[in-house]
Amino acid sequence: MIRLEKRPQPSRAWSMATPLVAVIATMIVGGLLFAALGKPPVEAIRTIFWEPLFGEFSFYYRPQLLVKGAPLVLIAIGLSLGFRAGIWNIGAEGQYIMGAIFGAGAGLAFYPSESFLIFPFMVLAGAFGGWIWAMIPAILKTRFGTNEILVSLMLVYVAEQFLASVSLGLLKNPEGFGFPGSRNLQSWDAAHNAELLTGTGMHWGVVAALIAVIFAYVLLNRHMTGYHIRLTGEAPRAAKFAGVNPTRLVLFCLGTSGALAGLAGLFEVSGPSGQISIDFNVGYGFTAIIVAFLGRLHPVGILLAGGLMALTYIGGDIAQSNLQLPAAAIQVFQGMLLFFLLAFDLLTNFRIAIGKPEVA
């Protein structure tokens, strides 16, 4: 008889190994899925994971890795703080949109000034946009006990509508011949989040993501607030006795994740994307949830997981053009990854025992 026995302590080894096992399982089942779609499975997996890094055109794809990975890491770092404490912000997509709108709007208000202060001001406004959007579920939760999962998620749909509204109205390019969408920030030097080193994909968002990783690491390991976050997640009752203020914790976790998601949106709109448009958001806020879990809610893990997820995005694009692999197949692939991760996590907390239980 096979039984599950709870481990007295979660296994550290399995905790580290689970993401790898999950990636391998996803590759195998994903390969089967691709085969079912009539695509060569090994070739497809190789295209996704190998081609962007070491393929013929890797000089083009490697910088893309940073461009796609930065927003994912930035958002996931913020989400992981809350997830650790059992505070579920799943509306990062909305905060990302609001960050982009606030940031771009703040900049465009001064068009066509060439002051060097414009970009820093936009960064602040972007962070503020995401923060204020996350403060809505945070305050509703602390004041009225409203479920933050549902409120933050509902606000994604509200933000999407708001995005459509400003691209058609408030922020529409007056010289855009009536097309929806704002002015292109890439062609306005003062607001352009340009590559810091040409050809590397390195922009301010990447820098911010790396800083966020370091800050989160220090916060969680060396700071009282980080200790409170971990304590609340692992032993809520103990946290209460230790005098953790749950209201402050909710405001801090949701606020930080909102501000980081807003920053990600601002760096995206002023850099790779260039303008506010109706289809500006591409789901980074949701994929970041996968990144946060895949990285074990640990800052360094998230950095690695963000890179891996960026790889599947870019590799997916290549597979789409080379093998006509549908874009949705990559989405399934990413979803599957989270599934396997959660399933294999069983081995972190439980031991599989064979035979009858011992008499206590």
Added chain:
Amino acid sequence: MDLSAINPVLLIASLMVAATPLLLAAIGELVVEKAGVLNLGVEGMMIVGAIAGFATAVESGSPLLGFVAAAIAGAALSILFAILTQFAQANQVASGLSLTLFGLGLSALMGQSYVGIKPPQMGDIHIPVLSDLPVVGPILFGHDIILYFGIALTAAVWWVLKYSRLGLVLRAVGENHDAAHALGYKVLKIRLAAIMFGGACAGLGGAYISLIRVPQWTEGMTAGIGWIALALVVFASWKPWRALLGAYLFGGVTVVQLNLQAAGVAIPVEYLAMSPYLITIIVLVILSADKSSAPASLGRNFHASR
């Protein structure tokens, strides 16, 4: 702006149609939560049900067969959630989210060749005399069979939860799984059954959107209805009849804002389209003060150590 173009009878009739997918999904989730499980994957199960039902209906020519397929697809997806949470002891919030993310991708993949196709029509029932009555006819006696099924299901769930032994056991599992286990009830099996019931209902709700309400297939067409259904369960304080009331309320908001859009009210379309989500938030705020009716074991995993 021409508000007189809005016909109140048609408004109420279309309100009932708009409410049905919400009602089906919410009733399913209500049963799941009564058993102590929080499945946040409703949106994912709905959208997979929507495409499974749509594809089956198009291929077979029978909308009814489509609904059966949608229920099976929703239940099948929910089994994945059950495996994660009930057997692998994974966090229910994370598992539900993964179900939604996976379902959205899977449905897009399945639906590629079905974009822009018209599904076979599901006829409305027609009762001689009754259906032809003015006002009452189109509101009460002129709908498709699934709409009535949704109302019947609400009644059935209410009765089972309140008066039957099965309902009592289900609620016991949801209130205190350790006590239910000590009494000899199979907590995991009961929860598995409840989760599959919820999945089937969500699938039906999804198919109702793609086969009757819209009727067409577009990617991501459930547009948050699964999440609103989750909010609806809170709104209903886990009571079936209140879920019906809530579904009609939200259906009403959706239909009224669509009608206002069509009538050309001075409010921009985007702000009208936000309204169902904003109202959901407001309602959640008003009702979240009282959590006493939530099942006590909601969201907690059960692992029998002995």
